[in-house]
Amino acid sequence: MFLRIDHVGIACHNLEESVAFYESTFGLTVVSREVNEEQGVREAMLRVADGGPAALGGSYIQLLEPLSPETAVGKFLAKRGEGVHHVGYGVADVAGALAEIEAKGVRLIDRRPRHGSMGASIAFLHPKDVGGVLTELVEAPRHDS
Amino acid sequence: MFLRIDHVGIACHNLEESVAFYESTFGLTVVSREVNEEQGVREAMLRVADGGPAALGGSYIQLLEPLSPETAVGKFLAKRGEGVHHVGYGVADVAGALAEIEAKGVRLIDRRPRHGSMGASIAFLHPKDVGGVLTELVEAPRHDS
Numbered sequence: 001m002f003l004r005i006d007h008v009g010i011a012c013h014n015l016e017e018s019v020a021f022y023e024s025t026f027g028l029t030v031v032s033r034e035v036n037e038e039q040g041v042r043e044a045m046l047r048v049a050d051g052g053p054a055a056l057g058g059s060y061i062q063l064l065e066p067l068s069p070e071t072a073v074g075k076f077l078a079k080r081g082e083g084v085h086h087v088g089y090g091v092a093d094v095a096g097a098l099a100e101i102e103a104k105g106v107r108l109i110d111r112r113p114r115h116g117s118m119g120a121s122i123a124f125l126h127p128k129d130v131g132g133v134l135t136e137l138v139e140a141p142r143h144d145s
Numbered sequence: 146m147f148l149r150i151d152h153v154g155i156a157c158h159n160l161e162e163s164v165a166f167y168e169s170t171f172g173l174t175v176v177s178r179e180v181n182e183e184q185g186v187r188e189a190m191l192r193v194a195d196g197g198p199a200a201l202g203g204s205y206i207q208l209l210e211p212l213s214p215e216t217a218v219g220k221f222l223a224k225r226g227e228g229v230h231h232v233g234y235g236v237a238d239v240a241g242a243l244a245e246i247e248a249k250g251v252r253l254i255d256r257r258p259r260h261g262s263m264g265a266s267i268a269f270l271h272p273k274d275v276g277g278v279l280t281e282l283v284e285a286p287r288h289d290s
Binding site: 001002003004005008010012018021024025026027028048049059080081082083084087089101104106127130131132133 | 146147148149150152153155157163166169170171172173193194204225226227228229232234246249251272275276277278
């Protein structure tokens with residue numbers, strides 16, 4: 001079901017400072033910046049690895065700054081401090097994967113795919129049913145159309 | 146510097162239960178099991194993606210059960226509960242990467258590479274200098290010798 005580790009989502013207080021750190025310390029490059037009002041975040045995607053022909057989509061670090069303290073990431077920062085917020089896995093078909101996973105008894109945060117970074121279709125699974133890991137499924141957009 | 150997301154390390158109370166969950170829910174396969182006395186863990190590596198020719202080594206989920214409550218992972222579980230413990234990135238030369246990263250002012254937990262999963266050379270960076278993320282560098286073993 002999983003094709004790759006699509007990204008690790010990392011909560012931070014100041015997006016520009018964190019981007020500068022990852023760029024200067026580890027040599028990563030920002031490939032996308034977005035504000036996602038629905039998720040309450042300002043974010044940057046830094047490419048770690050290109051996707052090969054066998055795995056549509058690459059691997060990224062996703063840095064997340066909350067738009068306000070009341071957002072999910074804002075509350076996470078207040079409670080836990082900066083650190084890993086979630087893990088996203090590439091799948092070929094996010095709707096199909098959701099159905100398969102729900103049938104195994106895992107609670108879904110998103111019953112239907114919604115808009116994610118860089119045009120992806122995404123959905124979150126409930127961390128309480130995935131060993132404390134907020135888990136995201138990511139279907140990369142097709143580039144052949 | 147980073148070639149890939151080598152693995153996400155996830156702390157759990159019961160390794161066999163967590164392995165069974167990841168296998169049955171997400172279709173992953175265990176490719177290695179080890180007890181690492183030095184790190185105080187019993188662990189399993191589950192393959193998410195194969196390494197292509199451009200990136201020696203694949204991507205894995207690393208499930209970690211502490212050997213005792215006094216270990217680093219045992220203390221993590223007592224404080225935070227189950228969840229993401231660290232993120233490991235593939236590098237070509239872990240000793241060279243450590244020198245480069247230390248020169249940029251990041252504190253190292255390991256000043257010299259040590260033994261990691263599946264024969265890799267690994268080293269950890271201090272999470273306080275990496276935005277709260279316990280960060281591991283992983284040099285995969287050479288298979289051409």
